[in-house]
Amino acid sequence: MIQFDRFTLENGLRVLVHEDKSTPMAVVNVLYDVGAKDESPEKTGFAHLFEHLMFGGSKNIPTYDEPLQVAGGENNAFTTNDLTNYYCQLPAENIETAFWLESDRMLSLAFSKKSLETQRKVVCEEFKEHYINKPYGDVWHKMRTLAYTTHPYKWMTIGASLQHVEDATLEDVKAFFFKHYTPCNAILAVAGNVDLEQIKSLAEKWFGPIPAGTKYNRDLPIEPAQKSPRHLEVKSNVPLDALYKCWHIYPRTDDRYYATDLISDILSGGGSSRLFQSLVKEKQLFSNLDCYHFGSTDAGLITIEGKLVKGVNIKDAESAVMEELKKISEEGISEAELEKVKNKAESAMAFEDMSIMNRASSIAMYELLGDANLINTELAKYKEVTAEQIKEQCRIIFDENNCSTMYYLANN
Amino acid sequence: MNRKIAPRIKDAVDYSLMLKPYETYKLDNGIHVYSVNAGAQEVIQLELVFYAGNSFEQQKGIAAATNFLLKNGTSTKSALQINEAFEYYGGYCSRACYNETATVTLHTLSKHIDKLLPVVQDMLTDAIFPQQELEIYQQNSKQRLAVNLQKAEFVAGRLIDSYIYGKDHPYGTYTHPDDIAALSIEACKKFYEEYYLKGNCVIFISGNFSNDLNKKLNDAFGKLKVNQQAAVLPQIKMKPSAEKKYRIQNDVNAVQGAIRIATPFPNRLHPDFKKAMVLNTVFGGFFGSRLMSNIREEKGYTYGIYSYIQNHMTESAWLISTEAGKDVSEATIEEVYKEMKKLREEKIPEDELLLVRNYMIGGILGDLDGPFQIMAKWKNIILNNLDEDYFYDSIKEIKMVNADTLMELANKYLQPEKFWELVVY
Numbered sequence: 015m016i017q018f019d020r021f022t023l024e025n026g027l028r029v030l031v032h033e034d035k036s037t038p039m040a041v042v043n044v045l046y047d048v049g050a051k052d053e054s055p056e057k058t059g060f061a062h063l064f065e066h067l068m069f070g071g072s073k074n075i076p077t078y079d080e081p082l083q084v085a086g087g088e089n090n091a092f093t094t095n096d097l098t099n100y101y102c103q104l105p106a107e108n109i110e111t112a113f114w115l116e117s118d119r120m121l122s123l124a125f126s127k128k129s130l131e132t133q134r135k136v137v138c139e140e141f142k143e144h145y146i147n148k149p150y151g152d153v154w155h156k157m158r159t160l161a162y163t164t165h166p167y168k169w170m171t172i173g174a175s176l177q178h179v180e181d182a183t184l185e186d187v188k189a190f191f192f193k194h195y196t197p198c199n200a201i202l203a204v205a206g207n208v209d210l211e212q213i214k215s216l217a218e219k220w221f222g223p224i225p226a227g228t229k230y231n232r233d234l235p236i237e238p239a240q241k242s243p244r245h246l247e248v249k250s251n252v253p254l255d256a257l258y259k260c261w262h263i264y265p266r267t268d269d270r271y272y273a274t275d276l277i278s279d280i281l282s283g284g285g286s287s288r289l290f291q292s293l294v295k296e297k298q299l300f301s302n303l304d305c306y307h308f309g310s311t312d313a314g315l316i317t318i319e320g321k322l323v324k325g326v327n328i329k330d331a332e333s334a335v336m337e338e339l340k341k342i343s344e345e346g347i348s349e350a351e352l353e354k355v356k357n358k359a360e361s362a363m364a365f366e367d368m369s370i371m372n373r374a375s376s377i378a379m380y381e382l383l384g385d386a387n388l389i390n391t392e393l394a395k396y397k398e399v400t401a402e403q404i405k406e407q408c409r410i411i412f413d414e415n416n417c418s419t420m421y422y423l424a425n426n
Numbered sequence: 427m428n429r430k431i432a433p434r435i436k437d438a439v440d441y442s443l444m445l446k447p448y449e450t451y452k453l454d455n456g457i458h459v460y461s462v463n464a465g466a467q468e469v470i471q472l473e474l475v476f477y478a479g480n481s482f483e484q485q486k487g488i489a490a491a492t493n494f495l496l497k498n499g500t501s502t503k504s505a506l507q508i509n510e511a512f513e514y515y516g517g518y519c520s521r522a523c524y525n526e527t528a529t530v531t532l533h534t535l536s537k538h539i540d541k542l543l544p545v546v547q548d549m550l551t552d553a554i555f556p557q558q559e560l561e562i563y564q565q566n567s568k569q570r571l572a573v574n575l576q577k578a579e580f581v582a583g584r585l586i587d588s589y590i591y592g593k594d595h596p597y598g599t600y601t602h603p604d605d606i607a608a609l610s611i612e613a614c615k616k617f618y619e620e621y622y623l624k625g626n627c628v629i630f631i632s633g634n635f636s637n638d639l640n641k642k643l644n645d646a647f648g649k650l651k652v653n654q655q656a657a658v659l660p661q662i663k664m665k666p667s668a669e670k671k672y673r674i675q676n677d678v679n680a681v682q683g684a685i686r687i688a689t690p691f692p693n694r695l696h697p698d699f700k701k702a703m704v705l706n707t708v709f710g711g712f713f714g715s716r717l718m719s720n721i722r723e724e725k726g727y728t729y730g731i732y733s734y735i736q737n738h739m740t741e742s743a744w745l746i747s748t749e750a751g752k753d754v755s756e757a758t759i760e761e762v763y764k765e766m767k768k769l770r771e772e773k774i775p776e777d778e779l780l781l782v783r784n785y786m787i788g789g790i791l792g793d794l795d796g797p798f799q800i801m802a803k804w805k806n807i808i809l810n811n812l813d814e815d816y817f818y819d820s821i822k823e824i825k826m827v828n829a830d831t832l833m834e835l836a837n838k839y840l841q842p843e844k845f846w847e848l849v850v851y
């Protein structure tokens with residue numbers, strides 16, 4: 015059970031406090047309700063580029079990192095298609111430094127030209143390092159474009175092209191800031207050796223005076239149900255053929271999410287999972303095989319991907335995958351298999367909750383989904399899933415008409 | 427309220443850090459157990475460390491293969507049954523092979539430890555190394571290697587180590603597809619016999635558990651016929667390459683260069699080591715470092731650049747590592763040398779040094795969050811034959827080492843002609 019308190023400032027900033035007196039540290043986590051899905055199709059990669067700019071100085075403080083490091087702190091941030099999250103950890107006695115820094119950059123950035131110029135280059139290098147200069151690096155760029163026709167999940171967080179990042183202007187930066195980086199679009203989670211009353215007064219003092227801003231009303235185009243199979247064949251300079259198959263699944267807050275999440279574990283969550291045992295160990299068609307999803311807020315994808323053993327025909331490998339999916343859809347799973355993946359979910363949650371850093375970001379993310387207390391109630395939802403539901407969801411999800419397939423083939 | 431004025435802070439250097447002590451005891455067969463019982467979550471991490479790393483192998487790749495295949499079959503259980511036994515209870519059993527040591531690690535909810543200890547025991551007393559499991563391992567390892575060899579950073583990492591330590595040194599050696607093909611069941615069994623069954627073992631256990639765990643560990647591992655003598659690490663001489671500068675083309679379409687610049691450096695026992703950790707932090711050890719500020723934040727040549735001292739037991743190296751745009755790779759290297767020169771010729775300003783001291787102490791304070799992290803610190807100390815003084819002396823150096831000493835150290839070590847230099851495109 016993770017205890018926490020919650021209050022809201024007048025400007026709409028939601029604050030969550032989790033006390034843990036066993037650590038000398040504190041974590042301050044600020045989540046902004048904006049991700050790559052809120053970008054315009056002509057200016058992708060912006061939410062992430064913006065995350066970099068948040069470290070380029072704010073209205074009253076020339077640099078973010080230095081004062082935090084002086085206070086013994088450390089920080090980082092990440093952007094997804096759904097959200098942008100900033101976190102720092104520092105000795106609890108210095109927590110006010112984090113409030114000072116985070117509130118000033120929520121108040122206003124410095125909008126430095128130099129910072130924009132440098133970070134454009136840095137992000138281009140990040141783009142190259144992770145998505146160009148790496149075998150199979152462009153898979154998700156291609157896969158998203160194939161699987162989504164309409165919803166902005168069709169581009170990656172880093173952006174659809176380097177050009178978009180290179181073209182970003184200071185005007186874009188300002189407009190984005192005032193639209194999204196406001197108290198009413200943010201969640202502040204504080205964890206560690208802190209007191210509720212202390213956090214209340216610090217939050218009032220530093221964040222209270224920031225103008226509320228306008229609540230951003232998200233109105234994203236809805237991805238229409240896929241009606242027929244989609245295929246893409248790519249040839250590339252890679253050593254091994256690879257198979258990727260994606261099926262549309264449910265939003266994160268849909269009750270059927272839990273069954274879907276368990277399905278990915280049944281198929282590939284460990285050495286005793288179905289796909290691994292059958293296709294890597296017994297039939298030896300793949301040298302590795304994974305089934306996963308990103309846990310995205312809006313309706314996401316469940317993916318099966320694997321690299322083929324040299325000499326195996328990709329059609330044969332694909333049929334073998336389909337055969338396994340047919341089997342689980344028709345025959346279902348045993349109670350023991352269900353128990354196994356539920357136990358895994360329980361154990362994974364316990365390990366995740368070990369650090370105050372994780373607890374702070376989890377609370378903030380659950381609050382974004384609608385209720386921070388999900389951190390305590392989700393396990394029960396996993397436990398309610400039945401073998402019958404697993405079978406039914408496999409039948410519904412793994413429908414060929416719901417599927418996008420990519421053959422990523424070696425040139426030679 | 428004036429937002430331009432920073433709130434008052436307590437300097438992290440004014441904190442007194444305490445590493446929660448471990449408990450230690452011996453099993454019936456002499457195995458040392460180190461135990462840290464702490465934390466709110468009902469979880470346990472059990473780590474069995476064997477002196478069975480690649481330093482001990484006669485044939486390349488055999489230490490890693492043996493370690494991997496421990497989990498792939500005993501005389502009573504198939505690989506699938508072993509995996510099921512762990513996974514049914516949400517447990518996770520991993521293994522890893524390093525230069526000196528090889529480990530088997532179990533993560534589990536505390537309530538399931540009783541059911542999982544016998545499975546680990548089985549792996550460590552009765553592994554049978556089935557032929558088919560080896561073949562699958564060979565096939566998949568070869569494929570993984572083929573993919574990795576297309577990554578400039580992977581190739582650069584192997585090559586720089588081979589230049590510094592020499593290809594025949596355990597830290598400098600690397601695997602070829604032929605080595606994987608040459609692995610055999612007989613060699614695995616022999617290695618298992620010598621370095622696991624009759625090997626040298628130390629146990630680290632951390633998390634939240636009841637007092638009778640000592641007895642359970644003794645039941646599970648107290649009868650292993652391990653060697654009670656302390657392990658003797660093979661001493662193999664470094665043989666650095668004569669040539670110091672390399673430019674290697676790995677991929678004609680590369681858009682970045684993987685840059686590695688390295689020089690041999692003594693291990694933890696050397697009096698310069700703890701001080702050098704502070705100098706390294708200033709140089710390239712964190713986000714606010716000289717290298718990062720100049721080469722990423724000022725010039726935008728890279729997404730990230732770091733320097734670090736390798737975590738090796740017998741010998742080590744000081745390394746600078748980055749992936750930079752292809753057209754700015756040479757400029758990046760020049761800037762690295764410029765930053766070395768600055769550290770040799772100019773004293774580090776006091777405010778920068780205080781920042782680094784605070785950052786480092788704050789980092790250690792944060793690192794001690796939870797039983798696994800505390801045990802990780804202890805494990806490092808114990809396996810390197812150090813004691814808690816090492817931890818406290820390191821902190822003393824972070825707080826006390828002065829700018830003059832750091833400049834002397836820069837003059838002693840950060841000399842470009844002492845570095846090997848590599849770019850893989």
